[in-house]
Amino acid sequence: MARLLARTPPNRVFADVARSYGPVARMNLAGERVHLVSDPELVHELFLTRAREVMKGRGLQATRPLLGNGLLTSEGEFHLRQRRLVQPAFHRSRIESYAAQMVEEGRRHEGRWSDRAQVDMVEEMTALTFAVVGRTLFGTDLTGDARAFGETLEELIEGFGSLSAIGNERLVRMLPRGRALLARVEDLDVVVQRIIDEHRAGIAAGTAPEDLITWMMRARDDESTAYGSAMSDEQLRDEVMTLVLAGHETTAMALSWTWWLLSCHPAADAWLQEELGEVLADGRDPGFADLAALHRTRAVVAESIRLYPPAWIMGRRLLGDVTLGGWHMPSGSIVLASPWILHRDPASWDRATSFVPERWLDGQGRFDESAPGAPRGAWVPFGFGNRRCIGEQFAWTEATLLVAQLSSRWRPELVPGSRVDTRAAITLRPAYGLPMTLHAR
Numbered sequence: 001m002a003r004l005l006a007r008t009p010p011n012r013v014f015a016d017v018a019r020s021y022g023p024v025a026r027m028n029l030a031g032e033r034v035h036l037v038s039d040p041e042l043v044h045e046l047f048l049t050r051a052r053e054v055m056k057g058r059g060l061q062a063t064r065p066l067l068g069n070g071l072l073t074s075e076g077e078f079h080l081r082q083r084r085l086v087q088p089a090f091h092r093s094r095i096e097s098y099a100a101q102m103v104e105e106g107r108r109h110e111g112r113w114s115d116r117a118q119v120d121m122v123e124e125m126t127a128l129t130f131a132v133v134g135r136t137l138f139g140t141d142l143t144g145d146a147r148a149f150g151e152t153l154e155e156l157i158e159g160f161g162s163l164s165a166i167g168n169e170r171l172v173r174m175l176p177r178g179r180a181l182l183a184r185v186e187d188l189d190v191v192v193q194r195i196i197d198e199h200r201a202g203i204a205a206g207t208a209p210e211d212l213i214t215w216m217m218r219a220r221d222d223e224s225t226a227y228g229s230a231m232s233d234e235q236l237r238d239e240v241m242t243l244v245l246a247g248h249e250t251t252a253m254a255l256s257w258t259w260w261l262l263s264c265h266p267a268a269d270a271w272l273q274e275e276l277g278e279v280l281a282d283g284r285d286p287g288f289a290d291l292a293a294l295h296r297t298r299a300v301v302a303e304s305i306r307l308y309p310p311a312w313i314m315g316r317r318l319l320g321d322v323t324l325g326g327w328h329m330p331s332g333s334i335v336l337a338s339p340w341i342l343h344r345d346p347a348s349w350d351r352a353t354s355f356v357p358e359r360w361l362d363g364q365g366r367f368d369e370s371a372p373g374a375p376r377g378a379w380v381p382f383g384f385g386n387r388r389c390i391g392e393q394f395a396w397t398e399a400t401l402l403v404a405q406l407s408s409r410w411r412p413e414l415v416p417g418s419r420v421d422t423r424a425a426i427t428l429r430p431a432y433g434l435p436m437t438l439h440a441r
């Protein structure tokens, strides 16, 4: 299995395993007992209904030196407390104000584009979503830092991603490669600490920008908890790193795959343009208020995320013995669920592997996540329950607005002959980038 995984993209290997061995497939991977669960009902049962019986899997453990005890990696009461403190920064009213900044960043980014220019869409979307996260997290005056931060973070994602199979933080810290990466983490820590200090001074003086960090600093928990009332600098640092990492790469991949899918499906592109022609009739940029009318745009994004889920796999470790659908799984073993498999299962989806954005509209042409009629557990791009993506609405808003904004003025076309395949690292990436030619509409 390990040899096969080294040769073939793991999302495809796991899909073959699920096809051959059914709803619960057992295997030994890197010295661990692993169960791949591909039946949506069983995934729903374990990851949502019985979530107290599991903790996060080993894949993320190697990223702890980077992410610390942030929302992605923390557990139990500490995680719930952090979740409560971070949540206000993602309130609907906050998303509304981030929406204006997202569109401004989109406009600034497309200012660099020109008709017939060739670009790598993965690089473009990564730079754009990073700028959005940098702006909403750090405030406008820190974009210089944000750029250096972004480049270092990219290296670290690659680096820690390649060490994720080790699954042991102490071992990662001992390896020469791990130590080299940790030195880079320290560079980022200096920047984050400065940003935190500046925000603290800004809050005291009443001049702090209305960004995510300010909101996280203002958040107060019940004084009686063991962790005091506000986040410490260390917790803030961990959440900032986590939000930067979780908040840009995933959305960048969702957007990249969307451009490629639209370029391969001209009829879907024309269908989308009809909506954009009506909603943005005067050629203006979209705004938060337009989201309620951008049904087709959102359907295109949903269909792209269905076929190419950026978070393509989720892992959990069992805290005790579990019997699931008649299968016995011993305490300590790993359970995997893969949106890549669940979203492409013909038992759950009509024309499962085809790009059909219309499936997401109801009889009135309105976007509705239940319109495709997939069973529960079959559509899980943002995870489950209290471990569900805290940035889900942020991501929908960002992806829908940027697709509407950029697609109304540009038609990116894949450079003929380019190879496109998946590379399943921490996120599901285009393996060879996406060389595309930009056509002004």
Ligand code: HEM
Pocket: 071, 072, 073, 083, 242, 243, 246, 247, 248, 250, 251, 254, 309, 310, 311, 314, 315, 380, 381, 382, 383, 384, 386, 387, 388, 389, 390, 391, 392, 394, 395
């Ligand atoms: C298309 C874009 C995105 C996708 C597909 C996505 C997907 C996911 C998934 C599947 C999880 C759960 C992982 C698990 O249970 O193992 C998750 C968690 C998380 N995501 Fe996202 N995400 C996206 C965008 C964002 C954005 C924009 C942010 C922040 C600005 C964000 C922040 C987080 C955080 C902090 C968690 C951990 C939540 C917790 O455990 O409490 N994500 N995301």
